[in-house]
Amino acid sequence: MVKLADQEGRLILRPDLCVIGAGSAGLSVASIAASFGASVVLVEKNRMGGDCLNVGCVPSKALIAASLHARTMREAGSFGIGGGEPSVDFAKVHAHVKGAIAAIAPMDSGERYRAMGVSVIESEARFTDAQTVVAADQVIEARRFVIATGSRPAVPPIPGLEQISYLTNETIFDLAEKPEHLVVIGGGAVGVEIAQAYRLLGAEVTLLEAGERLLAQEDPEMASIIEGALRSDGVVVRAGSSISRVEPAEAGGVGVVLDSSETIKGSHLLVATGRKPIVDDIGLEAAGIASDASGILVDKGLRTSNRRVYAIGDCAGGAGAGARFTHVANHHAGLVIRNALFRLPIRVGQAPIPRVTYTAPEFASVGLTEAQARKEHGTIRILRWAFADNDRARTERRTEGHVKAVVTPRGRILGCSIVGAHAGELIMPWVLAMSRGLKVSHLAGLIYPYPTYSEVTKSTAVEFLKPSAQNPWVRRLVSLVRRLG
Template sequence: MSDILTPDLCVIGAGSAGLTIASSAAGLGASVVLIEKGEMGGDCLNVGCVPSKALIAAAKRAHAVRSAGAFGVRAGETAVDFAAVMAHVRGVVAAIAPTDSEARYTALGVRVVRDAARFVDRRTVEAGALRIRARRTVIATGSRPAIPPVPGLAAVPYLTNETVFGLAALPERLLVLGAGPIGLELGQAFRRLGSEVTIVDAGPPLAREDPEIVAHTLGALKREGVALHARVTVVAAKRVADGVALVIDEGAGPREIAGTHLLIAAGRTPALADLGLEAAGVRHTPAGLTVSRSLRTSNRRVYAAGDAAGGPNFTHVAGHQGGLVVRAALFGLPTAFDATPIPRVTFTDPEIASVGLDEDAARAAHKTIGVWRWPFHENDRARAEGRVAGHLKVITDGRGRVVGASLAGEQAGELIHLWAAAVQKKWALTEIASLTLPYPTLGEISRRAAILHVADRLTNPWVGRIIRFVRKLP
């Protein structure tokens, strides 16, 4: 007979959301069972954010050496030791892993179960020889790579983010199916490490982002030799003598693009298989679990967080939702998840970062908006660093409050922090214009864009009347 546990909280999945929930709840004195069938830390630590950024960092160093001549530094021929690069990637993962380890969470008072979880009824979860009847259960199982229905794809070898970091040798010619964040980030990284790279997508690259912002990064990819075929029909995938080929149609008839390796980067799909959701009475769609704004599912005892809850699929979103779930599930406090003020970053070079509404969404939501831009080439630090590609675009409502911002450029992922605060706190653009920021820094770009708004307000006829009145004063 199975042992029965009756904790306050049962968490299925030890990724960003699950770990946040488990540690927070245990820290508050709740009894917690955490179930994970794979690696602790989830995709982000093991096959996602962490290894990809470590690979990108190595590729950035290689590119910097090749580009050093512009600064008068002659570095000679760049040689990439791919085995050493991958050792660096594994080392970064290993250094972070103890933070997410079973040992750490056990020490925090969490009962960690390393097995697959499955609901057997509306309240009971089975994991190996255990049955867990928790007061509340949270599904935080994350997502897996989405595999597009391309004819022939199942018959060819391909990589995903789950397998690409296990490569022993640098791909000679890498095909990437998907021009979203993962495809562009890894495509550029492998190009900088020495692969020939071709990226293919049926839609536009980085479809969620503002095209005028994306254009800066696409220009950089082209200059670095990445071939991009967007808005094409992907007819089929097939084996060829030295690897794999994609058959595409750009309007002039089918043609083949061949490579030694194929990477599928066509988005993510919620990992919900074999959870017994029907037995639990938990409704779901292909996009994820059906949840309320408080992240409660159709079963009042079951909550969801992270990618399994339908996204946005970002580690920081999963962590944020985890905090909301602890409030709601343990204490019954009112919570509401709002994705609007959540920033996102694509770690290409130049980086792309966004928060809040884009221009089209802002026009639909507000009667009057303001659009303010400032280019990197007008920033002294960017000039000194030779990193002048990109610009900032800020959107305000009719009252001058910041409702959105996006930018491409050096350290865009760091610069977006200020704008995330502005959107979340509903700051007026004048508040940013009034800041005194250190010179020379890239952060001045934000203030200069804000000053444009102030300058525009000074052209108001009433300002002219006030000035004329002041002139008459003794």
């Protein structure tokens, strides 16, 4: 990497890549590029690891893991094991969550990336023109730039919200005491995960969703199973609840006033109403980079209106924007490396992207829902298999949910949704099949170990073949072979 000094004495760096943001997307670009011998400058003004490590995926899954242990104790009696209501030490739960972050943090640390050969600058970054970024009094004139600034919680304009203390995913994992009554606004993935986890840990929880159902972007048949599971656990689910305002309540709590004039009182309020891209204060206008409410506008090759600059992960918007998942950000990173370092053509949107909501049972999906498939393809087939008909699920009393696959009449897989134990793992054969153009009959033909949850995939796929057994020509062939002895 070329290093010079300008007239003001500032160090000028001329690397192959300058990456702005050290979350999942930025870290992936930096590590892959460095492994190929490219010179990389990585700029991050906050904590290394970004939202996923510090306030997102890692702490939420650690909290969920603790809550599932509490559920296991309650259910132990069904297996002949002494159980009952667990004693939850929430301070220790909090320590477990923070411990999980601390255990993973060294993998995302500045020290590790410097050891890879990446120049890490802990500072704000700002474009001063179309080909220059300034960070910590250093001038970076990179061959290519990658913006990976991520997203932050989107807070709706609810009257009174600015006058009370409320939680988002950036602050809820700092709670060291169990909320007496947590009110959650938002029935998306984050809302339902946190609502169920806190309920299983013993808090009273009310979940408010303005729409008519939870997980509105998913197949309603499958989402209804998740709603039923939350209700069964004791979460008070109020779908179709429009909020008029929020206001302070006695004893330091909060009151959420609905349009119906009913007031929901709680000790804590979590706002989980989506994300918005972080695109401010980095000098986009000076660099000639266009953006709108969806984020930094990128094409299908993840390039911005400034051809030297890519935007990836949660901050990307426009034609190339994808779902705001960590694995999508990592996928973007791999694509950008191919184009920025090797000039290989890339195009976003060709790979099937799985989605997982980490409730109990889990909800995983990929591709089209039934409604989307009918709209796009007309005639389709729906294949189902219940976990209640899987022997391993029976032995472990994890029989909630089923697999629902959407295929063409010829067996091409258009989408799959799974609600059940280990759904996040079980979705992967369907993702592989879709990405490689395999038909559902290929999944039916595999040999699956018995007894495993993976057999739900085989059982679902075999459903596609069953009508063939009723084919009169097949039956005539069987009859003919019988006559031949």
